[in-house]
Amino acid sequence: MSPRTEKQFEEIRETRKKEILEAALELFANEGFYATSISKIAANAGISKGLLYNYFESKEDLIKTIIFNGLDNLTRFVDPNKDGFLTKKELKYFLEEMFKALKNEPYFWKLYFTVFMQPQVLKLVEKKLAVMVHKYLMMLSEYFTSNGSKDPETDALFFGALLDGIGFQFMVDPERFPLEKVKNKLIDMYCK
Numbered sequence: 001m002s003p004r005t006e007k008q009f010e011e012i013r014e015t016r017k018k019e020i021l022e023a024a025l026e027l028f029a030n031e032g033f034y035a036t037s038i039s040k041i042a043a044n045a046g047i048s049k050g051l052l053y054n055y056f057e058s059k060e061d062l063i064k065t066i067i068f069n070g071l072d073n074l075t076r077f078v079d080p081n082k083d084g085f086l087t088k089k090e091l092k093y094f095l096e097e098m099f100k101a102l103k104n105e106p107y108f109w110k111l112y113f114t115v116f117m118q119p120q121v122l123k124l125v126e127k128k129l130a131v132m133v134h135k136y137l138m139m140l141s142e143y144f145t146s147n148g149s150k151d152p153e154t155d156a157l158f159f160g161a162l163l164d165g166i167g168f169q170f171m172v173d174p175e176r177f178p179l180e181k182v183k184n185k186l187i188d189m190y191c192k
Helices: 005-033 038-045 061-074 090-105 106-115 119-146 152-172 181-190
Strands: none
Touching: 005 038, 005 061, 005 090, 005 106, 038 090, 061 090, 061 106, 061 119, 090 106, 090 152, 090 181, 106 119, 106 152, 152 181
16 A cells, blocks of 8 residues: 555645534534534544644634635625626625525534524624625625615615614524525515
8 A cells, every 4th residue: 555645645734624514614603612622523523632732722723714614605606707896696696595505514514503503603703704794785885786776785785784683583483484485585575
């Protein structure tokens, strides 16, 4: 058997890192940040605590990575052509992708909403989160301006709060919340 190549080692490392992040996400979402220990995360990932520290410095490092990866993943659907301007077609695309993410990534969204209810955890991510939110609120504000809004800043904040509320309601009662109907209503309201 020949020794592993550098590429194989990197693939193993990326796979292990992903497994750790998934294990941490599930525990953070279900048990909370403070109730989740590094030992629990390592056990859930099927590795030793020491090995986990080869990938992440701390529990705080893990939650930051999870939150920012999740938001980066979602925001790539905003302004897909990266011209800094949202069209109705691009906003519709973003809404469709966001609603898919709500259905397909329940642990992430459960964690996302609970982070805002834990001031000490929010402090870990709030600076970068504020920069991200500001960028997209400005883009939304320009979108509403170009669509005739008399108060585009308030419309952008309202739209963001509406999305947060929809996400939260879906996380609370995913079986009964009419996610598809709500998505279609939003598209009718904002993308036509």
